[in-house]
Amino acid sequence: RIQILFEVMSGTSRGTSLARVRNTLTNRTGASSFTVEREKELQEAFFKACNNQECPPKEKHVRTITISTWQERTAQTFWMMLQRLPYQSQPVVCWKLIIVIHKVLLNGHPTVIRESIKWVDLVEQMRRHWNYCDTGYPQLIALYGKLVRTDSLNYQI
DSSP: OHHHHHHHHHTOOSSOOHHHHHHHHHTOOOGGGOOHHHHHHHHHHHHHHTOSSSSOOOHHHHHHHHHHHHHHTSSHHHHHHHTTSOTTTOHHHHHHHHHHHHHHHHHSOHHHHHHHGGGHHHHHHHHHHTTTOOSSHHHHHHHHHHHHHHHHHHHTO
């Protein structure tokens, strides 16, 4: 792409038309060109970021998830992948998932915030599911889930 632009701008283009440059620039990856390869990469990042080890999610996996929202310009795939994780059976996975949701809301594409209003109930469901315990991860999930839910509703304003 850069070579084509350079050739057009310098006047050394060999058969490169303005239409070819326009097509090159408009054929960037968007929401409609989400490939299977990128989907596998995103799924792997989700499973690595939200595993059941007692440590915070790795930044490189959270970054991959966040960048995918910018590449797609939407969060639909993010929310679909999120539902594949076993957050109802493993409290550590649920806690990490809420952390990832919060980081994507803060750093993701602006449409993530608008689209999150549909998924606030999922965060509330996670919070209620683990609210019955008094100590450990369920208490963290309940408190942090409440924070993320409140923040996502405040971002809408």
